[in-house]
Amino acid sequence: MLSRRRLLVLGGLTGGAALAPFVQSELSPSGDARHVHVHDHAGRVPAVRSGPAVTPFSVRMPVPATRIPSVQTADTDIYRLSVQQATAQILPGLNTPVLTYGGSFCGPTIRARRNRKTLITFDNKLGHDTNVHLHGGRVAAAHDGYPTEVIAPGSGRAYLYPNAQPGATLWYHDHAHHLEAENVYRGLHGFYLIDDEAERRLGLPSGGYDVPIMLRDALLDDAGNLVFDPADPYNRPTLLANGKPQPYFEVAARKYRLRLLNGSTHRVFELTLDGAKMTQIATDAGLLPAPVAVDRLVLSSGERADIVVDFAKAPLGGHVTLNDVAGAVLRFDVVRPAVDRSRVPALLRPQAPTPTAVRDRKLLLSLDPVNIRALINDQVFDPARVDMQVKRGTTEIWEITNTDTNVGGSGFGVPHNFHTHLSHFLLLDRDGKPPLPGEGGWKDTVLIQPGETVRLQVDIGPHLGRYVYHCHMLEHSALGMMGQMEIVD
Ligand SMILES: [Cu+2]
Known part of the structure; x- marks a missing residue:
């Protein structure tokens, strides 16, 4: 079947260069298959400035260490983390300068408990601004990492997270306006997991069998330096799992x-997982209503999916590989037998009826390649402008269209994605069709693919104040594809 070529990225951040490198994907006519093949606009594979070759499965995947609170009060776990430069050994034998939380590339994992608060003071020991956003967290506006509320070099800021939300795989990362793409790319990212008693009782795999895995890409030069080129974000050929290139991870024969x-x-x-089904149990904001067997998982920047994989189905001594369309990401080596009392219940979480929406809104996402801007409803982000006022505790339908089917008259389209701070949503449909099974x-x-329209049922609240929403392809939010809602009573 013929597929359409689509432009993936706006190039040209610097020097007023309009629409620099075109990189395209191919989409099936249904629009939901996302086989990402990289071409330039003439259909050639671009010259990849890759650094030293990586031998797949030659390094072990680490699991980011869970940080122990420095102080625990009756209702709060208290942490202190510095935001600092460090070196990481990403490629064997080479030291890579990185930006880190607490010195480790992939920051330490914070494990919170539902309804028990977390207070983290971040000390900025970098030479430039940073701030911290808890992605997926429902936190007060002053603690959300608003883009212009930065931590200046030499100072610190405490963020309070109430964790009054169901268990979920969240993450914390930089959100300083215009700097977020480079700061995150250089390493300001870490896991933040909320444990939930109701979830614990389900008997899902836990403890050492509950493993956070951060997938990302990178472009490294021959000396091992991370190369950040916002104009060419698809030229990042090295695939990392928890900060290591195409690593292996030893597992027991169990779930x-x-x-x-x-x-x-x-x-x-x-x-994909060697052609086997994956049992998806959670998406961004926590457990799905019921497990879903999926053949493939599409994750755009910032998205999460929790899956359960039973390695007892592979032979002892065998391998199971997690693959991206660009290549292998991670190989699981089944090295030892195990007793497994964990289970995946048929029902994971009761699905509350969603209230009736009080209003509909339309948002249009588009790039402006001539002026090197990225827009929502034809505007770049302005902290002085409130783009929508919404009422706390209500539900709205947001219809969001990616208009970038023909950027700058190039004939090529660009995908975007859409991230809301504070408010979670249910994906109602894509171009009128039901969402993918794991998006439920x-x-x-x-x-949101080029030309695609999604409808979201957005649950507003529970806090008051100003929160941003934006494209989470951070090179785009850095160019202005961001707006803000003011939540009022
Ligand atoms: Cu975008």
């Missing part, structure tokens, strides 16, 4: 819960 996060600033991962739960980020 594991794998919390997959796309921590890239731009890449869309399209994942509460989400905070959704992929």
